[in-house]
Amino acid sequence: MPLTDERDFDAVLDRVGGARIVMLGEASHGTHQFYAWRAALTRRLIAERGFSFVGVEGDWPDCDRVDRSVRCRGDAPDDPYEALEAFDRWPTWMWANEEVVDFCCWLRNRNVTLEPAQRAGFHGLDVYSxxxxxxxxxxxxxxxxxxxxxxxxxxxxxxxxxxxxxxxxxxxxxxxxxxxxxxxxxxxxxxxxxxxxxxxxxxxxxxxxxxxxxxxxxxxxxxxxxxxxxxxxxQHMMDTLDRLLAHYGPDSKAVVWAHNTHVGDARATDMTRAGMFNIGQLARERYGRDNVVLVGFGTYRGTVLAGREWGAPMRVMRVPMARPGTLEDALHEDAPPQAQLIFPPAGGPRPRLLTDWLDHRAIGVVYHPDREHWGNYVPTKLGDRYDAFYWFDETRAVHPLHVYRVETVEPETYPVGV
Known part of the structure; x- marks a missing residue:
């Protein structure tokens, strides 16, 4: 169905139902539409469904500074911009961007009207720092x-x-x-x-x-x-999510923001053959499929913020048209320019788009558009990897808070900086 405004989320909220965990992905770490629409859906999950916190693919200490700000702690900046602008580990633009600032300002403005125990948090799940x-x-x-x-x-x-x-x-x-x-x-x-x-x-x-x-x-x-x-x-990100859910209490619920390669069930990709699992798979195994909703995001072409090598200056890069025969190519032909796809349960009749193996685009923080014809795709059974999917035919880059080069000694994340 076409995606026009936040009212269209009614369908995915029905799919979420009483689920305890909703994971919202992204096909890249530098695309405006993924961040903006993911934040919009998260606002409704928090405001209408009582979700307790957002766990992101970010460092714990940096995100703890943001959490203290959005939960109105006296030892943190009143403006979440200050907390996010202080991110200094490459790739800074993953979280130090205007789209995340907008969401965190909304979260703080909501939290300030609530008792401390009712305030929604913002936490880093990652293993660095x-x-x-x-x-x-x-x-x-x-x-x-x-x-x-x-x-x-x-x-x-x-x-x-x-x-x-x-x-x-x-x-x-x-x-x-x-x-x-x-x-x-x-x-x-x-x-x-x-x-x-x-x-x-x-x-x-x-x-x-x-x-x-x-x-x-x-x-x-x-x-x-x-x-x-x-x-x-x-495994560390999943264990951190478990601890946060226990910390917030037995009725707590979590939204997770991470790359599609972490969110989409690895068993519906070629990752399993390489001996890899991810948090989407682990969450379904630990909490049951009915308690976990996995949502992917994708695009056909546009621009993205990334670096040409680990630690390189961020730059806006062109995302070329998707390869013929890929998931993105199929959606470009048949789906509206902005679309929301809610998948029927497994076991019943399903269209081939959900059951066939199709290459599905994945862009890391290190990106080379000229290598698209042999890289940047993950073989995927869409209907098993996700429960829903958001499609944006043409996208543009996020808006970073700073553009200077950050010196880094962190290693590139395996396998492609996601």
Missing amino acids: LWESMREVILHLTEHDPGKVEMAVNAYRCFEPFGEDPQRYAMATRFVPMSCEEEVVKLLRAAREHASAGRGDEFTVRQNAEVVAGAERYYRAMVAGGANSWNVRD
Whole structure:
């Protein structure tokens, strides 16, 4: 059906029903329509269906600063713009953009009218920010639980020789029989004990320790290559989502914003043959298919914000017309320029568009439009990968908050920067 305004979301809200988790994807991390319409649907999920928080494919410490702002904490900026503008890890434009600012301003304006316990949050699910999270743990324990500071400092000192360069640490664990795993396990144990005692902002300190543990595993897996580092990362995001749902309470509900490659069930793609899983698959397995709604987004052509290599300056790039024979090519021929597709349940009659294997576009933060004819597509059974799909025939790039080059030592995410 055509998609014209937010009233058209009535159909997908009916599909959501009483689901506890709604995951909203994107075919790229730099497309205005994906961010704007995803935010619009999320506003209705929060305002009308009582969803408790948004979990995004972003770093915990950076998103915690945004969360404190949108939930009107006195130790955070009144304007979410300030919290988002401070993002400094490449690719900054993923969250430091005007589209996310607009949503976070709406969220704060809504939250300020509610009691603290009723306010919807904004949290990072990702595994990065090892050093930032360690520093947050040390600072918190120094103030609230000094007896556990030594464990945290020992973990930090173990990583110090690598100069906050995860690739140096990863290579060291491969060629020298050493790692900081033991120190990280002690840090995590101390943070969990602190959290169980209920001292200070215990959930945040525990989550920062979980990030340290997840990141250490991720970097060790990354240097070995293959699918394991992807799986470590998505497992961490799913575990973080579980902890947030438990933290918000038994009636809590979550919206997740992440790339289609994380949101769409991996079992309906060729990712499974490569030994990979993702948070969409894990959520369906853990919570049941009726409690999880997976929504994909796609485009035929337009522009996108991306970099030509990891850490390169962001730039607006042309997204060429999709390859013939792809999902995007089929929708370009038959669907309205903006469309909402709600899929019938599995088991009944379905059109071939939902059951055939079709290549489905996926653009990472590192992008080369000239390589479209052999890359940037994931073989997909659309009706099994998602429960609904939003289509935008022509799209344009997001609007970043800053355009300077950010120096980075973070490794490129496996396999294509998504």
